[in-house]
Amino acid sequence: MSDLLEVDDLHAFYGDFQALHGVSLRLRQGEVLALIGANGAGKSTLLKSICGLVTARQGSIRWRGAELLGQTPNRIVAQGVALVPEGRRLFPSLSVEENLILGGQVRRPGPWSLRTVYDLFPILQEKRHAPSTSLSGGQQQMVSIGRALMSNPDLILLDELSLGLAPIVIKDIYTQLPRITGQGMSAILVEQDVTRALGACVSFTCLAEGQVALAGAPGDHGRDAISAAYFGT
Ligand code: ATP
Numbered sequence: 001m002s003d004l005l006e007v008d009d010l011h012a013f014y015g016d017f018q019a020l021h022g023v024s025l026r027l028r029q030g031e032v033l034a035l036i037g038a039n040g041a042g043k044s045t046l047l048k049s050i051c052g053l054v055t056a057r058q059g060s061i062r063w064r065g066a067e068l069l070g071q072t073p074n075r076i077v078a079q080g081v082a083l084v085p086e087g088r089r090l091f092p093s094l095s096v097e098e099n100l101i102l103g104g105q106v107r108r109p110g111p112w113s114l115r116t117v118y119d120l121f122p123i124l125q126e127k128r129h130a131p132s133t134s135l136s137g138g139q140q141q142m143v144s145i146g147r148a149l150m151s152n153p154d155l156i157l158l159d160e161l162s163l164g165l166a167p168i169v170i171k172d173i174y175t176q177l178p179r180i181t182g183q184g185m186s187a188i189l190v191e192q193d194v195t196r197a198l199g200a201c202v203s204f205t206c207l208a209e210g211q212v213a214l215a216g217a218p219g220d221h222g223r224d225a226i227s228a229a230y231f232g233t
Helices: 043-050 073-078 096-103 114-120 122-126 137-149 167-181 194-199 223-231
Strands: 003-014 017-028 032-036 058-063 081-084 155-159 186-190 203-208 211-216
Touching: 003 043, 017 043, 017 058, 017 186, 017 211, 032 043, 032 194, 043 081, 043 155, 043 186, 073 081, 081 137, 096 114, 096 137, 114 122, 114 137, 114 167, 122 137, 137 155, 137 167, 167 186, 194 223, 203 223, 211 223
Parallel strands: 032 186, 032 203, 081 155, 155 186
Antiparallel strands: 003 017, 003 058, 203 211
């Protein structure tokens, strides 16, 4: 199968501070890739670069062979890339349903609609008229995932899904992941819980200080090698 996403030699900055130093990765259609690494390793910066929220200064991000670098976030969503950002970032003055509808503003053909999102997370249908801020953290995360699905992406970027959530809620959300990716959608999963991340992916990339420290399939490397790459030792 050919690569859907090809990131090559990416260098990203915040002002003078360089967060990514020549990062490369490959993702195939339908594949779930886990992006792991310690705090500050550059995981969110890489996701934001892919969806156009951070403009890398050097390198390339090719999507189905075409360059994404320099394109606006809206155009990138229209091409099939959606982000579930760290911290959810829902619109606080809007209801659950209004948040979901906003996610469908750039709408591509595909299986996801209000009906199928409610089918995936039935609690959201019950709470559809409630202000998004009145929901629990787990329910807000479901809205954030649903909002991304509403554009019918081919690639979903999931940044720290389990941050601040109770273990039972995390388990619920992870149980639904195969229903999302099972329809051929690819995913890049950023997750602090390395065991959980490696259990949910086909391949992984470990970042340390803005560089790729290790990559491959989870079975390619022993625990010690992964842990050494994670901690940069
Ligand atoms: P975390 O798990 O803590 O979110 P991360 O691996 O996602 O970590 P990034 O958020 O990508 O890491 O951050 C990479 C580096 O860039 C860190 O040193 C961080 O302090 C810095 N950084 C991130 N966002 C900004 C910003 N808006 N302005 C300046 N520096 C930033």
